Amino acid sequence: MEASFEFEAQLRGETGTRKARSLRRALKIPAVLYGGREAPLPLTLSKPQVDKNLEREAVYSHILTINIEGQGPVQAILKEVQRHPSRESVLHLDFQRIYADEEIRVHVPLHFVNEETCVGVKKGGVITHNLVEVEVACLPGQLPEFIEVDLADLDLGEAIHLSELKLPEGVKPVELIHGTDVPVVTVLAPRVGEEEGEAGEEGGEEEV
Structure with missing residues (x-):
């Protein structure tokens, strides 16, 4: 409802x-x-x-x-x-x-879905949320309650940018209007040092 x-x-x-x-x-x-x-x-x-x-x-x-x-x-x-x-x-x-006939600007929250089943996460990646809300411009009747961001297919090193968000008709991110297409969320690969550290710990456990 x-x-x-x-x-x-x-x-x-x-x-x-x-x-x-x-x-x-x-x-x-x-x-x-x-x-x-x-x-x-x-x-x-x-x-x-x-x-x-x-x-x-x-x-x-x-x-x-x-x-x-x-x-x-x-x-x-x-x-x-x-x-x-x-x-x-x-x-x-x-x-x-x-x-009703005048455009408004409102900060709308982002709802991230399918984080646990994200392709990049399954490969050991870490999700970084660069934004948790987006300022949009639209007519009052077009205002969304939230914007859903599906991470299921996001791979290591990939990002979803403002221009890739699925928005209702007539809804525009304000930063895109100004020509700025920032990343909303990214999947970062684990750092080499962390991987080596984990491998070393596993090796140590085997020797014991």
Whole structure:
């Protein structure tokens, strides 16, 4: 079942550090909704609802519904989560308004599959994940929840680049737009020293 996320919000009259601290003591989270054709809106959200939604990875690459009291629902994406540096508690959220006919840029997580059966791994190789997410540009209706990367046929010394990712129609990696085709994942051959060390250990065991 496709994930869906809603945030209940109230307009926030006062802003500033002191007011934000007061809100957090009352189990509220300050937020802002910006972008598009309207002025930014300072909002207040429920901390329990925020914490519950942020537990799921999909919230970061999904179209969200913000139900603003007195104004109705607004479609948005989550652009930034500010957390306390030591306690990891949420301090503030930034949302960006979206429109069906306007392109958005979102970081989408990569899901790597068939790592254990990867050809290169069976030959002793080690998988190196160079990226765990990719920034993509697309219309809101084309936004994928995640991008699957199949490693089954990846051999020693080979890599999968951005240009080789299987993406839904209309979805483009931002770095490719700028002309940069970086490797997403590689299978590295074991170092010679490691192989010799293992061989030596095996030989020593045989002598004993």
